[in-house]
Amino acid sequence: MSPAGNQLAGAASPYLRQHADNPVHWQQWSPQALAEAAQRDVPILLSIGYAACHWCHVMAHESFEDDEVAAAMNADFVCIKVDREERPDIDAVYMKATVALTGQGGWPMTCFLTPDGRPFFCGTFYPKDGFLQLLSAVSSTWRDRRDEVEQSSDQIAGELRTTAAVLPGQSPPVGPALCDHAVAAVLRDEDTVHGGFRGAPKFPPSALLEALLRHWERTGSAQSLDAVSRTGVAMARGGMYDQLAGGFARYSVDDAWLVPHFEKMLYDNALLLRAYAHWARRTGDPLARRVAAETAGFLLEELRAGDMFTSSLDADADGSEGSTYVWTPAQLTDVLGGDDGRWAASFFGVTAAGTFEAGASVLQRSGDSDDSERFDRVRTALLSARRTRPQPDRDDKVVTAWNGLAITALVEAGIALDSPELPDAAAHCAAALLRLHMVDGRLRRASLGGRVGESAAILEDHAMLATGLLALYQRTSNDAWLTIATGLLDIALAHFADRDRPGHWFDSADDGEQLVLRPADPYDGATPSGASSMAEALLTAGCLTGAERYTRAASATLQAHSVLLARAPRSAGHWLAVAEAAVRGPLQIAVACADGSSSLLASARRLAPGGALVVGGAVDSSKLLVGRDRIDGGDAAYVCRGQVCDLPVTSAEALAASVAVKPAR
The missing domain is CATH 1.50.10.10 (Glycosyltransferase)
Structure with missing residues (x-):
């Protein structure tokens, strides 16, 4: 069995298709690819990344598009490319190995495996010269010191299985x-000071914000709500948030939410929404x-x-990270004219020195504009001009x-x-x-x-x-x-x-x-x-x-x-x-009403704490409405916490009192 050239053109992943023109004989992960490695008696070179990954693009350009590197890869390895978003199971296995072997992980991830999938060497990004040296070293080790490779891969695989999903201690009661x-x-x-949690880079703490809101709703903790407010305001006013078109970038490279890694992910924006x-x-x-x-x-x-x-939207456009989004004072003036250009530079924190690279700045805002008409005019003009620039791939x-x-x-x-x-x-x-x-x-x-x-x-x-x-x-x-x-x-x-x-x-x-x-x-x-x-x-x-x-x-x-x-x-x-x-129960609110236009049902949805269940309809129309009917011809809300229920209420005010935030303890 011999390599059949690059096989990624028909892949269902845009990330894999990005590598379809590489001179590397890439294959997708499959039993056939592993069988080829066994038949040729060569190791597997597994490369894992994703379409919006900046350093994945850099390694592709430096190494995978290079004929010299490709020749070394094709001669001595079966080369497999995996989209981590399409195969998170494969990514999870080999990320665990990479972290265990190197102390850190990330993408692009580069792993060398035995033909049956056991890892024996793992890393992340490699520049061309270092990657060529690594390919030579791994190939010679495979040929000349096979016993060591087999022993190492057995030990690594065994340790991965032993430590899989081991939790750090006894589980206390959930209460x-x-x-x-x-x-x-x-x-x-x-x-x-800056919101979020300590250390850079800073990733949006979406789930923690939701948890802190629910904690505030249960306990009335002002500290929890204040933390949500600090972080929410800081992220929304910083460069991680797109001040012109909306949507959040993946993370901030600094601790003040100023300079983002510019890729925009569906999951981040859904969780933050x-x-x-x-x-x-x-x-x-x-x-x-x-x-x-x-x-x-x-x-x-x-x-x-x-x-x-x-x-997702890519971090790069036309080979340059962030170029779609950043501005200089001169560019603002070119689009807006002198007066509005100076105003926009002040409002969005665009400086002569720049906050990003090459004197450009990421747009941020210190507050809300007192002149909404001017803001809307400036924003519309800048967004229109931005759309004429090279756009990130999706x-x-x-x-x-x-x-x-x-x-x-x-x-x-x-x-x-x-x-x-x-x-x-x-x-x-x-x-x-x-x-x-x-x-x-x-x-x-x-x-x-x-x-x-x-x-x-x-x-x-x-x-x-x-x-x-x-x-x-x-x-x-x-x-x-x-x-x-x-x-x-x-x-x-x-x-x-x-x-x-x-x-x-x-x-x-x-x-x-x-x-x-x-x-x-x-x-x-x-x-x-x-x-x-x-x-x-x-x-x-x-x-x-x-x-x-x-x-x-x-x-x-x-x-x-x-x-x-x-x-x-x-x-x-x-x-x-x-x-x-x-x-909290979880809290359940069942509103007996004629139809979905009920004002009491709308109030229930508006007042319900996070994680609460809210249903509405006629008696017996759902499990939560069994035996629960309207009262005296009017809509009625039934509030339960687990198996304990309050008396029904018929007004939004009474419902608000029933689900109100408790005083802080």
Whole structure:
């Protein structure tokens, strides 16, 4: 068997297609590729990245597009390219190995494997000369010191399996005290000057913001709400937020949210939309409302393709990072004229020295303009001029989990902003996603251009989509959303639950491809973990259906992972948000009403704390409305916390009192 040239042209991943013209004989991950390595008796060179990754582009340009490097790769290796967003299971396995071997991880990730997939050397970015030296060293080691390679790969694989999903200690009971402890620990790490949490680079702490809002709603903790406000304002006024078109970049390279890494991800913006919408809905903060509206607009205008949402916008445009977004004072003057140019430079912090590279500045804002007409005129002109510049490429891959996050966020933002078009967009997205990604009764991970990929959905796909469908059910009372959501949860319980450890979950299915390690990472990262997302979906489904299997599984999942809240709460933001909801009951509000136009139902949705369940309709129309009817011809709201219910109320004022924030303890 001999290499058949580059095989990526037909890939369903834009990232893989970016490498289809490389002289490297890239293949996708497959049993055939591993079999070729065994037949040729050469190691596998595994390269993992994603379409919006700046340093992935740099390594591709320096090495993978270079004939000398490609010749060395093709001669001595089977070269496999993986999109981490399409195959997060593969990425998780070899990232764990990379971190274990080097102490750090990142992308591009470069791993050398035995033909059966055991890693023996791992790293990240390599410049051309260093990469050529590494290829030569690995090749000679494989030829001349095979016993050492086999021994090392056996040891690494064994250690990975031994340490898989080992949690750091005993799990304390899930209750108010544990949530209070976790919040206190998180707040001790807050950067009270710049917002967020200590250290650069700073990533948007989306799940922690949601958790802190829910903690404030449960306890009345002013400190929690203040932390949300500081971070929310700082991110929205800094360069990480696109001041002209809306939408958040991936992270800030500094601790003041000024200079971003410019890629824009669907998952970041969906998670931040949920947090800002929650903040706006419960406090009326005008900045939160503005940013929620603009972020929703960014999703709909920039990332939507048909009815579904694409993955990201690249950090680079025309080979230069950030060039689409940055400005000099002279460029502002060229577009706006002298007077408005000087005003814009002052308002957006554009200086002669620059805050980015080559004297250019990232736009930021220290406050709101007193002259809204002028601001709108300037913003419109600058955005129009910016659109004539080279634009970042868009990764048009549609990922199930991230679309699930967008569905949930759009439903909740629709309530906060009183914008029915947002939940309508969520419903259209869900319907399109299910039509394309559900194949023979099982969910797929991703699609491109209306063609679904072969990769099976993982745990987070089932959980995040189920949560979005449950949000749609609460918003529309359409039983179909509930039925499909619970079907996804049943599949997850059957194929992803760890039968030997109740409450624990694997990220890949038991009937899927068997890798050197079955990944199971419970920590929340840039997105909530599959396990914490499953806890949210199960908790919600248990209350909406009354099915004990979901309630028990949610409780077991929270309890099995409560040690994360005790020991590593900053890596457990979504766990904390789900635990806050669970500790409160979760709160359930059922509004007996004639139809969805009920003003009391609208009040319930507006007043409900994060994680609460709200349904409305006629008596017996859902599990939460069984035996609950209107009172004296008027709408009535029934508020329950777990199994304990208040007397029904018939006015928005009485409902507000029933779900009010408690005084701080």
